[in-house]
C-alpha cells in the first residue's frame with residue numbers, strides 16, 4: 001500500500017445539564033429564540049460567569065469512561081475569535097490543562113475489537129445559532145453558553161468504516177452514561193475530522209486537513225472516503241497537500257475549501273480571569289468512578305466468552321442498552337443464553353423497531369421469555385408459536401404460563417385432526433399434488449407449509465410429516 005490515511009476525530013457533545021455552563025439560564029433545545037439568555041451568556045460588559053458543577057461532573061464521568069487521567073487542577077481559558085454567533089468575542093474553553101487527558105476508547109468495528117487513544121476531554125461552551133432566512137440572517141442566542149465536552153482523539157484511526165464505528169460507539173457510551181442527549185439532528189453531537197494521507201515510500205508527512213461540523217454517521221464516513229481519494233489523487237499528481245479547513249457538501253458529495261487553517265496562536269488563548277482555577281478532589285473522582293457502568297465492548301466480550309453467543313448476536317444485544325439489561329436478567333433466571341439471544345435479536349428487536357417501544361418499557365418480562373424458551377425446548381410449542389406468544393406479551397402483557405396453557409397456542413398432536421388437515425390441503429392444491437407425483441420434491445415442502453398455515457403453526461411437525469407422506473403415497477397410488 002503506497003498511501004496511508006491517518007484519521008483523528010474531535011467530537012463535540014452538548015451536556016444535558018439543567019442550566020448553562022456559566023450562568024443559570026435554561027439549557028434546552030427548541031424554545032422560542034432568545035428566551036433563555038442573560039447578560040452572562042450574551043456577553044454584556046461586567047457580567048460574571050460562574051462554572052456549572054454539574055457540567056464538570058459529567059465531563060469527569062466521560063473522562064473516566066474513556067480511561068483518562070483526571071487533572072485535579074485545571075483552569076479555563078479565553079479562546080478569542082470573532083463570529084456573529086459569539087457575542088463575547090471569545091469562547092471560554094480549556095487550553096494547556098484540560099480536565100481529562102490520555103485515555104483510550106475500545107470499540108468494535110465489525111467483529112474486530114479496536115482502540116483509539118484519547119488525547120483529551122475538555123469543557124467549553126457552545127456558540128449561538130445563525131438562522132438564514134431570505135436576504136437576512138437572524139441570531140438565536142439560546143444555545144450560547146450551553147455546556148459542551150470536546151473529545152479529541154489521537155490520530156489512531158485508519159479507515160472511514162472504523163471512524164464511523166468509533167463515533168457510533170462514543171455516542172452510545174455518552175447515552176449510556178446519561179450525560180448527553182446526543183441528538184445529531186438537533187446538533188447536540190457533532191464531529192470534526194482530521195485526515196492526512198501520506199506516501200509510505202517517503203517519510204514526509206502531509207499536512208492534515210480538517211473537515212468541520214459533520215452531524216451524521218454516514219456523512220462522517222463519506223467525507224473521509226472522499227477526502228482520502230482527493231488527497232491520494234493530489235499526491236499522485238505530485239502536488240503538496242496544504243493545511244486547510246474544509247466543509248462537507250452532502251448534496252454534491254464533495255468536500256469544499258472553507259479557509260486555510262488558522263494557527264493556534266491566532267486564537268490568543270489567555271487564562272480566563274473571571275473564573276478561578278478548578279480543583280477536584282479524590283472523593284469527587286471516586287464517587288463517579290464507582291458509578292461507571294459495564295460498557296458495550298465489555299458486555300460483547302462477556303457474551304461471546306461466557307455465553308457462547310455469536311459475534312453478531314453479542315454485538316446487537318450489547319449495543320442496545322435495554323436489550324442487554326433484559327438479556328442479563330433472562331440469563332440469570334436460567335434461560336439458555338443462545339436460544340434467548342436468538343429470540344431477542346429476532347422477534348423482540350423487530351417489535352422494538354415496529355412499535356418504537358423498548359423491551360424494558362414493554363409488558364414483556366424476563367420470566368415470560370424463560371417460560372417460552374422452556375416450552376420450546378420441551379417441544380410443547382414450535383418457533384412460530386414462541387414468536388406469537390412473545391408478541392402478545394410484548395404488546396398486551398399477561399403471563400406466559402397462562403398463554404402456554406391456552407388451547408389457542410398449544411401444540412396439536414391429534415392425528416385424526418392432522419390427517420383431516422393434510423387431506424384438505426391436498427384437495428385444495430391439485431397443482432402442487434400433480435407436481436409432487438411427477439417427482440418435484442419442493443412441492444412437498446410447499447404442502448407442509450400450507451398444512452402449518454392451516455393449523456397456525458401448531459401442528460406437531462413430526463406427526464404432520466409422517467401423515468402427509470402417507471397421504472401423498474396413497475394419492476400417488478390412486479393415480480397410477
Ligand SMILES: [Zn+2]
Nearest residue numbers: 023025038041
Ligand atoms: Zn445566561
